[in-house]
Amino acid sequence: MTTLSDLEAQAARRAPAFGEHAHILCDNLVRIYKTEGVEVVALQGLDLLIEKGELIAIVGASGSGKSTLLNVLSGLDVPTAGLARVAGMDLLSMTAKDRLRYRRSVVGFIWQQTARNLLPYLTARENVLLPMKLAGRKATPGRADDLLELLGVADCAPRRPGQMSGGEQQRVAIAVALANNPEVILADEPTGELDSDTSEEVFGALRRANRELGVTAVIVTHDPLVSEQVDRTVGIRDGRTSSETLRRTSEDGDVIAEEYAVLDRVGRLQLPRDFMNALEMERRVRLELERDHIGVWPAGAGEENGE
């Protein structure tokens, strides 16, 4: 017989929490935009785990909540409910001061619009130095130049954004994002405005930052060139993570991509829309537990089966 003290002990002896060791953790994240009567639910219970040093891409249709997720992760936006933790910092319970510190030293980010990332009247070097100065750190031009060199835009240091190409601007923007040694960099469609060659350069720069500096990188993108080159691609649909594509290199050097559906902590699963359409699944499905898998049948088909 279970006694009360047993129960207490059981409660105290918690199971390892969900994603306890993840570098970025989103658990049942909800973000609702509300303006006097009108509500838009941009994130509806999103779960996401990213390990330290990972380079992942987030894909999804327009309006699926990608940018909202990125804004939440960058500390620019506050989620309505759920759990969001980056490098051990809880994004929901942060004070304004914590948030500022978080933005200064934990994350760096890059926007889609090349022009929006840099102050047009500052040179590339000054742009890189700016976050250091804002954080009250000693701004060392040497470090700025190192960063610019790492990203292959050392020659742009004395130039203003107007005198650079779009790709160069984005690479300088990555340098700016890396200025304060962040643990995570977030990029919102960094190659969205660029042609494929330039995209390749910019993505290459991101990957170099990820590999050489060990920075966790999260890239929101539409660009297959990017999404097909990362280890993991997370798909978002209607404010939830719906699928994950894992890539590994086979022994003969081919890249093998395997797409998975995401199963959340309570067992919810999003079936791909085309699967549902193909079998005309609607409202109800029938599940059957087999020895090594679960079978999903349209409600009608299952009923026939049952007869």
Add this chain to the structure above:
Amino acid sequence: MNVWQLVKVHRGTALVLALLSLSASLLLAALPRGYERAYDDAVHGMLGDVSAQVTDLAVTGRPIVPQALLNHPADFRNRYEEIAQGLPPQLRRVVVPLGQGTSHYSAKTTGTPVSGRVGGSSRSNQYVDFAWLPDATARVKWVKGRPPGASSTLARLPGRPDLRDLTVIEIGLLAEVVDEMGIDVGQSLVLGNSYPVVAKVTGLYELTDAADPYWEHNGEVTRIVERPIPGSTDTEWLTAGLISDDGLTRLDERREVSYWWVYGVDRGRVEAATAPAIITEVDDYQRFLGDLSGGMGNPLELRFQLWTGLNRVLGDFLVVLRTAETLLYLLLGGLAVVSLGVLALAVQLLTERMRTGLSLVRARGASLGQVVRAGVAVVALAVLPAALAGYGLSYLVPGPATPLAHVVPVVVALTTLLFAAGRLALAHRRPLKDTRSDLVSVRPSPRRIALEFLVVLLGVGGAYLLRTRGVATEAQELGADPFLVLAPAGLALAAGILTLRLYPLPLKLFTRLAGRRPGAVSFLGLTLAARSRGGAALPVLILLPALAVSVFGALVSGAIGDTQSRAAWRDVGAQARIERAAEIPEDVVAKVEALPGVTSVVRAGKGNVQVGVGGMRATVLSIDLKDYRELVAGSPLTVPDPPRGLGVPALVSTTLVPYKEIEVGWHTRMTIRNMGRLDELPGLSFPGENLIVMPFDGPKRAGLRTYTNILLVDGDVDRATLERTVGLADAEIETYTTALADIRDTPLTGAITVAFTVATLAMGAYALIAVIVALVIGSADRAKALSFLRTLGLSQQQARTLTVLEVAPLIVLTAVAGLALGLVLPLVVGPGLDLSSFAGLAVTDFPVTFTTPALLAAALTAVSILGAFAHATAGRRVTTALRVGESS
């Protein structure tokens, strides 16, 4: 962040902000200076209109006991200094030192009768007083004899055995005494009935400068007063003569002597700002003198008294000043609000321009403080040096600096910075705003509606209260009534809110109408106008008070102008009036009639008569009222129907109405038949006096002939020409033009007119700037919308029309609201404004004329819409920024 770099990047906007700041600071610092100068001119003018005797401080002392007698000039000088010790600071500042201006001392006797003459026949009812005026020596010229010298003693007086050892004081008299009083050099007068002395006339003098204000204090030695003795038919003559220092020693307590210490006031040093202090200081000084003479053990034994009209004149001035101040504060307040509004708009423009950069910086890890500090520093770099320059430039405007001139620019600059800080803090409070551009605000929060409702209620309630209770009556004690300035401001705010809330209603109607028409531009323009509500608040809050104050100013100026004209007409009674006590000869009448420019002349007779046998007197006028009515047709004067009837019909004033027939003695004894009531004929009679108006041929009907001693002239003819033509020294000639100029050309009236003009122009300019800045703020969004529409086939011309249509409804509706507010303001403020001192008459009502206000509103609207048009035309490059598809 390098602030200087930010300023350089946004130099255009910063320059606009700097220029606005400069102009606001200059206007708001210079206007109070100008006002203060006008006030000072007004107080100098008012003091200049009265004699030195009124404005100076004259202290008299009467010796009550022999010990108190002052016999030596040195005694007077010492007392002068002693009494001056008690002068309070402001009075001390305006008083001129002894020996300059009108500051002096003297000793005079009063009411000394001439009781006889030594060795000559005496004339009765003559008075000659002694006056010791040490400063007069340089101001007179001896025309006969010599100045008075040492005194002597007369052992006995012929014919008066009772009088022995009489004191003989030498005296000098005004030269006119020879003719008027029969006194000449060498004669000796016995002065005084009891304890007489002998005054020996040693010389006769003339004044070297009769206009010297010194004589205003010592009028008795400058003229011989001839006046009827009350209750008798006889006349008496009064004068005074100058005596020497030695003569002074002989003036004792039996001579009704009084000592005078006159502290001349330099009118140029009296300032409007110190007038209230001077008024209280006069009272203080009076008290000081009372203490000096009343105190126990007073060594002087003199009873001091202060004679001055300075406090009364300044009191009258303050009453006038308060009205002017209220009007000008109203203007200044309106101007301050409008300039602040425009500055706020420019700040908004600058912060919008800096927004992208600052939000990037904020996202990259700048704290709110860092962002606000940087933004405010940019605004401060634009505003502060410019404000300082404006303030410095205001020193070029002549006039003393009042606290207001120092405070207002500072307040404006600080408010601008605060506004910038507030805007920046609000815009960058969160790194990303908690809104999405695809979500629009559906309706304002209940809290905001409640607040706006409260403001409207307070504004309207305040106006109602002001209207019912009037202003604080004791303006002199309380200064300008602050409520009088606050209530219109509240009303303007209420009107602004109502306009903002209500203007979509008529717009909806227009949009619906436009939707039915074939063209898309008007519909699109009006729809855009209906959507642009968020950014509309500031331009409305600028345009509305700008127009309201301008309209109010126009109405007040109009009311003052109308009343001035009416007052001038009432003074003269025609375009020109020639009046003389004696008859005006026929040839003069003919000459006046023949003057070029004279269109008609009406003759009239005027006299002052005794009514019946009682003591009642009346002004009697003989004039053809029908002709007179034609003469003044088109003027504010009204003339009644002429009396008709047999005999001598007449219109009479109220007190005479009960009598059916009145007997008067005018040229002859005549009986007048009362045919109706007439209390006043402006220009010809004064209100309140008894009046009889008969036909011009009245005396003829009574059996004599017609008499003319007044000519009423119509036509364009100036006073100098009339004076030359008439050529009679005793004829009094007045023209409407000169009368109007007399009323109009006072410093305060001029100041008000100039202030209204400056304010109206400045507000017009501000309104134009407000519209353009508001358009520039929204230009990025508009450019986006227009570029999109242009890809759909909108032509350049249509795009321009669209921009104008987008702002025009708001401007027009705000102009209508401003016009309405401006027309209502006089009704609200009117009861509290006493404009009579500017208009020459009480301003009873504000004639609501639509012409000037409507013109103002139309002009302001047109200017603003032209601004929009200019912006639309100049913004061509922006509208094609996307360069999608066609280009033109």
